[in-house]
Amino acid sequence: MEDVMTADSAKQRMKIFALNSNRPLAEKIAREAGVTLGKATVKHFSDGEIQVNIDESIRGDEVYVIQSISEPVNDMLLELLIMVDALRRASASQINVVIPYYGYSRQDRKARSREPITAKLIADLLEMDKITRVVSIDLHAAQIQGFFDVPVDHLVAAPLLASYFTDHQITDNLVVVSPDHAGVSRARTMAELLGTPIAIIDNRNVESSESLDEIPTEIIGEVEGKTCIVVDDMIDTGTRITISATALKNAGATKVYGCATHAIFSKNAPEILQNSQLEKVVVTDSIRIDESKRFAKLVQMSVGPLVGNAIKMIHNNEPLEPLFRSSIKD
Known part of the structure; x- marks a missing residue:
């Protein structure tokens, strides 16, 4: 009896807080985890200074903070760092940061001198x-x-994204395409989930990824007469996935879909994507998409259940392996 009471009280000590980057996603995560969002206030002063107040006791609690490092990137990063400092000084027993989109992740190596x-x-x-x-x-x-010396749980959205195509019976004569050589492993993962072959756009000119006028002509793999799914981890300006769609259409593909986890959508990306040869652009809500950035071809799927289930499993000391195989949806 004592063990049961201890387990129940331990479960009540999990708390989830949201900062400003993506509160709608945080609410979905908390709902899936079976808790309400903790009370906290984040203020931005007129000079840009950030103040965080935690409006309830978290002494001895296992805390999860939801914050994507997305636009405005530096503000969202500082909010997270200041919140962690506040939690530590308020005696939280564990401070787990949940970063659906890890900003600055593209700067992961020295590609040039003095970088x-x-x-x-x-x-x-x-x-x-x-x-x-x-x-x-x-x-x-x-x-x-490997940049961290604390545990990192690296979740994947591929099963969730793949479920869009299976649910809509987009499975016949299908091929998954990597927009360049660097994304082959990502394309292979999606292809294994959908049971399809892969193809690679042989885009060796990095500069062409920023220009809609330079379309790659070499494609490794068979795409003629196929329905293609171009898979990437993020869509920023929309240029790379747009020229990929054009290259595939020029090579004889019948339909092309775009698919990515993180929808950054900077500059005029929504307009570029809407006017592209893509049938649909399937993304997740790891980054909040403002109404001004939504467009007719956009399909957004929620990672709330995925992250919420991960938090429950971490809290209960359960393995996360089932999440890498299942497509958890609302």
């Missing part, structure tokens, strides 16, 4: 803040997990 490795710097800042754990989704490069 920083900013993804590592962010990891160092979080560890200096004394976090307990990181939970993230589809990091730009898997090796970013």
Whole structure:
């Protein structure tokens, strides 16, 4: 009887807080985890200074903070760091940061002379803040997990994204396409889930990824007469996935879909994507998409159940392996 009471009281000590990056997603995560969002106030002063107040006791609690490092990137990062400091000073027993989109993840190595490795710097800042754990989704490069000396739970959205195509019977004569050589492993994962072959757009000119006028002509694999799914981890300006769709259409593909976990949608990306040859653009809500950035071809799926289930499993000391095989949806 005593063991049961101890287990029940331990479950009540889990608390989830949301900062400003994506409160709608945080609410879905908390609902799936079976708790209500904790009370906290985040203020931005006129000079840009950030103040965080935790409006309830968290002494001895296992705390999860939901915050994507998305636009405005630096503000969202500082909010997270300041919140962690506040939690630590308020005697939280564990401080788990849930970062659905890990900003600065593209700067994960020295590609040129005198470049920083900013993804590592962010990891160092979080560890200096004394976090307990990181939970993230589809990091730009898997090796970013190794930048931390605390546990990192790296979730994948591929089963969720794949479920869109199976649910809509988009499974016949299908091929999954990587927009370049760097994304082959990502395409292979999606192809294994859908049971399809893969193809690769042989895009060797990095500069062409920023220009709609330079369309790659070489494609490794058979795409003629096929329905293609171009898979990437993020869509920023929309240019790369748009020229990929054009290249596939030029090579004889019948239909092309775009698919990515993180919808950054900077500059005029929504307009570019809407006017592209893509049938649909399937993304998740790891980044909040403002109404001004929504467009007719956009399909958004929620990672709330995925992250909420992950938090429950972590809290109960259960393995996360089932989440890598299932497509958890609302």
